[in-house]
Amino acid sequence: MSKRILIVEDEKNIVDILTFNLNREGYETLEAYDGAAGLQLALEQNPDLILLDLMLPKMNGFDVCRNLRKENRSTPVIMLTAREEETDKVLGLELGADDYITKPFSMRELLARVKANIRRNEMVSAAAGAAQTGGGERIEHGRIAIDPDLMVAYKDNQPLELTQREYELLKFLASQPGKVFSREALMEHVWNYEGYVGDVRAVDVAVRRLREKIEDDPASPKFILTKRGMGYLFGSQQS
Numbered sequence: 001m002s003k004r005i006l007i008v009e010d011e012k013n014i015v016d017i018l019t020f021n022l023n024r025e026g027y028e029t030l031e032a033y034d035g036a037a038g039l040q041l042a043l044e045q046n047p048d049l050i051l052l053d054l055m056l057p058k059m060n061g062f063d064v065c066r067n068l069r070k071e072n073r074s075t076p077v078i079m080l081t082a083r084e085e086e087t088d089k090v091l092g093l094e095l096g097a098d099d100y101i102t103k104p105f106s107m108r109e110l111l112a113r114v115k116a117n118i119r120r121n122e123m124v125s126a127a128a129g130a131a132q133t134g135g136g137e138r139i140e141h142g143r144i145a146i147d148p149d150l151m152v153a154y155k156d157n158q159p160l161e162l163t164q165r166e167y168e169l170l171k172f173l174a175s176q177p178g179k180v181f182s183r184e185a186l187m188e189h190v191w192n193y194e195g196y197v198g199d200v201r202a203v204d205v206a207v208r209r210l211r212e213k214i215e216d217d218p219a220s221p222k223f224i225l226t227k228r229g230m231g232y233l234f235g236s237q238q239s
Contacts, residue, residue, distance in 0.1 A: 002026055002027060002028045003026075003027050003028070003048040003049070003118055004027070004028045004029070004030060004045065004047045004048050005021065005022050005027045005028070005029050005030070005047060005048065005049050005050070005051060005114065006029075006030045006032065006038065006042055006045065006049070006050045006051070006053065007022075007029055007031050007032070007051045007201075008031065008033075008034075008035065008037075008038030008041075008042075008050060008052045008053055008056065008061070008064065008147075008198040009031075009032075009033070009056075009080065010031045010032070010033050010034060010049070010053060010055075010056055010057055011053075014053075014080075014103075015031050015033070015143055015224055017061070018051060019031065021111065022027065022111075022114070026113060027114075028111045030045055030047060030147050034055075034056055034057040034058040034059065035056040035057070035058050035059025035060055035061065035063060035064045035153075035231075036058040036059045037058075038050075038056070038059075038064055039059060041074070041154075042064075042068055042075065042214050043060075043068075043071060043142060046073075046074070046075070047075060048076075048118055048191040049075065049076045049077075049117055049118055050068075050075055050076070050077045050078070050133060051080055051099070051110075051114075051122075051213055052064055052065065052077050052078065052079050052080065053079075053080045053081070053184075054079055054080065054081040054092065055081075055082070058222065059204065061079055061081075061091040061092070062092065062095055063089060065077055065079070065092065065095045066095050066096070068096070069095065069096035071099065073104070073151055074164055076098045076099075076117035076121050077096065077097045077098055077099075077119065078098060078099045078100065078101060078113055078114065078117060079092045079097045079101070080100070080101060080103060080105070081100055081101075081102055081103065082102070082103040087113050090201065090205055091173065092218075093151070093201070093202055093203060093205040093206070096210065098117055098165070098191075098202075099117060099191075100202075101113060113191075116191065116192045116193050117192075119192055120191065120192040127160065130217070131188070139171065139174050139175055141174055141199050142155050143155055143178055144170075144174060144214065145157075146170065146174055148171065151167060152167075153167055153170055153171070153214075155214055160213055161213065161214060162210070163183055163209075165190070165206055166206060166209060166210045166213065168190050169186070169190050169206050169207070169210060170192070170210060170214070170224075170234075172186070172189055172190050173232065173234035174234045175206065175234070176234070177234045177235070178230050178233060178234070178235075179229050179233055179234075180227045180230050180232070180233045181232060181233065182230060182231040183203040183204070183231055184200060184201035185230070185231065186200075186203050186232065187200055187202070187203060188223070191203075203232075207232055210217050210224055211224050212222060221235075222235055223235055
């Protein structure tokens with residue numbers, strides 16, 4: 001069954017180009033030309049991925065993404081933006097977007113990101129299905145515990161309210177405590193971007209938000225540590 005991509009974009013020429021290329025790759029497409037219509041379609045049709053423009057009539061991309069996540073929809077969202085401001089990109093990621101790509105974009109790169117995000121979502125769904133049968137090995141490091149069967153992480157025996165990406169990032173790092181992973185390696189293993197060489201700001205945003213949820217003092221982390229100039233690691237010894 002073909003995967004369905006929802007395109008929320010107010011420039012018809014961009015919609016036409018995206019639709020043509022996505023259809024050629026075997027995807028079905030849905031189109032919306034303003035944020036309100038895009039949100040409605042996303043909730044009604046439950047697409048496999050959403051390409052979401054930032055500057056939209058009626059409701060901007062930030063609000064679409066915010067409302068989508070409020071409805072507990074985990075549909076992968078790739079934001080399309082013509083704006084280079086770092087704050088816009090970071091805000092989009094913090095509101096729950098999975099990735100962003102800046103206009104004008106390479107169609108090859110966009111298609112690769114679409115494929116990677118759909119694949120990652122399928123892997124998460126498969127892991128959730130496997131968890132129903134049990135057998136996953138619980139990860140425990142001091143005050144932090146991760147139950148892969150329930151897909152829940154705990155601190156001091158209390159469940160943590162993590163997004164899907166935050167949970168995946170914590171689980172990956174905690175499964176190999178003390179090992180440093182570069183941002184590019186995390187993009188490859190957690191985001192499923194093979195051989196990734198682009199913008200790695202998404203990793204920094206995810207790490208910061210994860211720290212806000214699991215650290216006693218996010219400014220002085222004990223669990224998710226930074227190895228300056230190298231990357232991130234899960235602290236093998238926490239006080």
